[in-house]
Amino acid sequence: MRSILKKSALLLAGALILSSCSEDDDQTTNPVAGPQSLTTIIADDARFTVLVDALERTGLDATLDGAGTFTVFAPTDMAFTNALTALGYADLDALEAGLGTDGLKNVLLYHVLGAKVPSADVSTGYVSTAAMNADGDALSLYISTMNGVQINGSATVRETDINASNGVAHVIDAVILPLSMYELISVNPEYSSLDAALMVADGSLDSVLTNMGDFTLFAPDNAAFQAVIDATPGVNDLNDLVNALGTDGLATVLLYHVTNGIILSADLPNLSSNTVNTLATDAGGSSFTFDLDIGTESIRILDGNSDTDPSTIVEVDVVGTNGALHFINAVILPQ
Secondary structure, three states, X not given: OHHHXXXXXXXXXXXXXXXXXXXXXXXXXXXXXXXXXXXXXXXOOHHHHHHHHHHHHHOHHHHOOOOOOEXXXXXXXXXXXXXXXXXXXXXXXXXXXXXHHHHHHHHHHOOEEOOOOOHHHOOOEEEEEXXXXXXXXXXXXXXXXXXXXXXXXXXXXXXXXXXXXXXEEEEEOOOOOOOOHHHHHHOOHHHHHHHHHHHHOOOOHHHHHHHOOOEEEEEEOHHHHHHHHHHOOOOOOHHHHHHHHHHHHHHHHHHOOEEEOOOOHHHHHHOHHHXXXXXXXXXXXXXXXXXXXXXXXXXXXXXOOOOOOOEEEEEEEEEEOOEEEEEEOOOOOOO
């Protein structure tokens, strides 16, 4: 032990002498290199050659090389290979031709958040990305931390916290694609009852909310459906509720939660008389409506049924490719 300490002391002394001589010869010192940009770090990693090519094609290499703060969920080459196969494209050239350069750029931006989010700050829920829908609203994705970290139920984070001068990158094993409003519901287990109801109701509402738009959906969670089940005599589960309402009656209830057009939270106070015209209709074809009670700290929904309590909006502005979602804590019912 004593010989090791002595050797360490000699090495330290030698280092100090060399340092002193260097300072005598040149009083200037070279600055310590700081972290590199996200573009540089990604380009220097052999796992991301396709991602680098895509970033360069769309000009996003310059964005992620410049000022700003970003989080990038970075798909590996294998992730791109699998995505191209699944989508029916031979290579990145074909994908760009199919989507257009702007379309490819938007897919890449769907992997980017406008803030640095290290793994310690990742939690289950919806987040807004740098991608946009046709109206310029930020598209959302869903993160689950129940079994590792998964994004939109399709991509798993395999490596975290690759730090850069302008943000952080996390490695993922699949390319993530923007989701419709229905798909954003279907990947969240807290809304499995709504998902199931949309699939069995008349009118193929799951397909409508996937392939058509634009809509705004006020989405009740599982607890909200359970409250209706508990309050309905002879009904013990969702299947019983569907049987009690009929698939046509269920469709009316669900459409009572949907309105035409994308209405974000900032637009809700500007609605005429705070009234929302829904897609549900009465026997004469007139739209059922509900009213909004807009307070300083919350927005409540006053439905057309005197036997139900108001519902409160608990989360706003989750945006899919064809509409917006606001989440509510009770099922609303027409008169």
